[in-house]
Amino acid sequence: MSLNAIMNTANSGLTAAQTQLRVxxxxxxxxxxxxxxxxxxEQQTLVSMGVGSGVEVARIRLATDRFLQAASFNAGADAARQSVRYELYDRLQGLFGDPGGDNGFFQGVDKAFAAFAAAAxxxxSSPxxxxxxxxxxALFDxxxxxxxxxxxxxxxxxGRxxxxxxxxxxxxxQIEALNIEIARSSAVGGxxxxxxxxxxxxxxxxxxxxxxxxxxxxxxxxxxxTGAGVLLAGEGHATLEYNRAGTxxxxxxxxxxxVTEPRGQKRPLLESITxxxxxxxxxxxxxxxPQVAERxxxxxxxxxxxxxxAHNANSSVxxxxxxxxRNVGQSLEAALTGFTGNTAVAVTNTSGQVQARADIVFGAGTITINGTATTPAGFLATLNAELGGAATASFSNGVLSLSATGTNGVVVADDPSNPSNKIGRGFSHFFGLNDLITSDRPAIYQTGLTTSSPHGFTPGETMTLRFTGETGAKIRDLSVAIPAGGTVGDLLTALNDPATGVGRFGSFVLDSTDGTLRFNALNTPAPRISVLEDRTTQVPSGVSITELFGIGGGVRASRGDGFSMRTDIRQSPSLLGLARFDFAAGVGxxxxxxxxxxxxxGLADAGQVNAAFQSAGDSLGGQISASRYASELAGDIGGRAALTKTAMDSAVALHSEAAARQRAEEGVNLDEELVLMTTYQQAFNAxxxxxxxxxxxxDILLGMV
Incomplete structure (x- = not known):
């Protein structure tokens, strides 16, 4: 080996050692x-003509373990997901107060019923x-x-x-900009x-x-x-687009x-992330x-x-x-159809004596008032005639009203032995004549309508429904028009049409017992339905299809902030109906x-009476008392909060473990670096x-010349 070769070999070793020491x-x-x-x-041997000629540092890389890195990224994504879910669900639980305390929302349900028991x-007693x-x-506030x-x-x-x-x-x-910088460095060996x-x-x-x-x-x-394969960076960077809803x-x-991929293809992001x-x-x-809001x-x-x-069965004195x-969302003729049993409209003076009385008997397709036969179309005229001017009944914009003349009062009472009934409600209760609690929007979706009932909507009016998949991504928006046919059956046919309606996803079905409209999905999991726009208006009530039947979870959840006590009763407690009308009392x-x-x-026991709860959120509903439902809801919210906390703790612990293992593999170990420093110092010295x-x-050779 020549002296030049020796010098080159030594110089390469010196340079490589310097690079290693710098690293x-x-x-x-x-x-x-x-x-x-x-x-x-990474150091490698230099070879020239098949002979070793020193060493060089081929490249400087990071000690990245791709498996541990992927595990850490996946664990970090799940930890972030579970953390934000727990944070927000804990806020939801906190809104209801301590389930085990005395001042929470759910305790207020029982306190309201207990207060009526004390009043009984x-x-x-005015207090x-x-x-x-x-x-x-306070409960409804x-x-x-x-x-x-x-x-x-x-x-x-x-907003987040x-x-x-x-x-x-x-x-x-930033990642794509660094990709360009890294590729440039790799190309020039930097x-x-x-x-x-x-x-x-x-x-x-x-x-x-x-x-x-x-x-x-x-x-x-x-x-x-993304987890589903949508390109985010590597050939340019993707662009995400979202416009928040505002209020x-x-x-x-x-x-x-x-998400728009670098090649220009646009996709829903929620379909590609888990x-x-x-x-x-x-x-x-x-x-x-929304599930909490609906429940x-x-x-x-x-x-x-x-x-x-209970209050409709009572009267003040x-x-x-x-x-x-209340607005029943249908014509009077449709509302009266289907009633059975007996009820009475009575006019009483300030002493409680009956001044006039109209006894209404609902039979199988027949109606009589004080023995006079009538029809749903002639009901008001016959009722007013039988009341003889002592009181007047009217129906406007879906609302039935009764007004007594002078200082007299008006009472609606059912026959105890054969009470009036339609879909489990008496005459006064169905029309909400003596409601204690009112709502600023339709809240009862047991309409009592049948497929042969007139729907009252104008042909050509439209509503737009959105179907959303399990991931939250939009499946499709559908616009459905009111058909020419005027019955509820015609409306269902239009809604369920496979070409222009919801038929490809499922079907709307009208419950034959109470007129509730429900959606039966074809596939599992069922898509979520929301209403984007509803331009329908029913005559005479003025309500939309969405409001009448409660289509979509949004309109059902919106009922929660619309309840209040009747203004006149709130201002004058003496108007609270605690007395029971004597149905056997005649005029005088x-x-x-x-x-x-x-x-x-009856008001005190209202919380213990089994009520027909409808499906809401993830609850299927059923026959259960209001107090029991409140207890189950409290337990469900608390249980879910605990589950989200457990899921968060598990995900965070897994992420911590994955990150620790990654740091152990990729991080700096001072003992190892000390050994390497000693080694490369010795190599440098050599x-x-x-x-x-x-x-x-x-020098010796030159001296010999």
Missing amino acids: VSDNVSNVNTPGYVRKIA EDPA RRQEALFRTQ EGNRIAGQIQAVREDAD IQSAVDQANSLLQ DGSGAETAQAALIGQLSELMDVRVSTRSVGGVSIR VNAETAFNEIW SGEIKGLVETRDIEA LAELLTRVADELNR PAPTSLTG ATALTSGDGRGAL SARLIQAARDLY
Whole structure:
């Protein structure tokens, strides 16, 4: 070997050792830097003409373990998803107060019924009446507040989705910029490890927003895809698009989150991710919070309905001068069809004596008033004639009203032995003539309609439905027009049409027992239905199809913030109906007695009467008392909060373990670096001594010449 070859070999060793020492120095100086990945300088032998000619550092790379990195990213995405779910669900639980305390919402349900029981013991006591009214109003006020706060949680989640999308776009831009820098360094043989370290940190942040898969490119840098394979970075960067909804209410239809791949293909993001903060926020906004809102609204609806059932069977003493019902969402003829049993409309003076009375008998397709036969179309005229001017009945915009003349009052009472009945409601209860709790929107979806009933909507009016899949991504928007046929059966046919209606997803079915409309899905899991727009208006009530039948969870949940106590009763507790009308009393006899508290017992027992709860959220409903439903809802919310906490703790622990193992493999070990430093110092010294030896040989040879 020539002296030149020896010098070249020594110089290569000296350069390689210097590079190795610089890498070790970088590792040691960053031992406590979060996210720093240890550098490794890969050294190889130089060969010339088949003969070794020294060493060189081929490249400097990061000590990245792709398996551990993928495990850490996946665990981080799940931890972020479960953490945000727990955070928001814990807020939802907190809205209801402590389930085991004395001042929570659910305790207020039993307190309201207990206050009526106390009023029954002394019905003439004004303080006890006021206490019962206060407790009842407080219950619905608290329900209104909670319903509003649930929507505030959803609005917060929606805003955070927008922030997460903006953050993801920024991260993808930075990751792709570093891809270019790393590829350039790789092409010229430079050190791109610094850019790779920065890129790994950015990918870690991205993985907390959505689950990602990372692969190394042959030219340097990485390709990033979602869990379902949508390209996010590697050939340019993808762009995410989302426009938040602004003010959120129960019926808000949220916009789609789109991802446009580098090649220009646009896809729904939610179809391609299964974890991450965005997924957790969408789940809370679109599934968990709406389920709580729907169940709360159903509870408040049944509490109100059972109180109204009891109050419609009662009367104040003296009786109120007028009774104004609720909007039943149909014509009077349709509303009267299907009634059975007997009821009476009576006019009483301030002493409770009957001044006039009209006894209504509903038979199989027949109606008589004081023995005079009539029809649903002639009902009002016949009733007014039989009342002889002592009171007047009217029907306008879906609302039945009764008004007595002068200082007299009006009472509606059922025959105890054969009470009037339609879909489990008496005449007064069905029309809401003496309701204690009112609502600013339709809240009862047991319409009593049949397929042969007139629907009352104008042909050509439209409603737009959105079907959403299990992931939260939109499946399809459908616009359905009111058909020319005027019956509810014709309306169902149009709704269920496979070409222009919902037939490809399932069918709407009208319950033959109570007129409730439900959707039967063809596939499992069933798609979620929301109403984007409803331009239908029923004549004469003015309600839409959505409001009449409660289509979609949004309109059902919106009931929760619309209940309140009747204004006149709230202002004058003496109007609270605690007395029971004596159905046997004829004209001239006393039918209402001051101090009668029998009706208060009905109000007190309203919480224990089995009510027909409809499906809401993830509850199938069924026959259950309001108090029992409240207890089960409290337990369900608490149980779910505990489950989300457990899921979060497990996911965070798994992420911590995965990150610890990754740090152990990729992080800096000072003992190892000390060994490497010693080794490369010795290699450096050896190369320097070899150079010195070659120099000495040069000097000797030159001296011999």
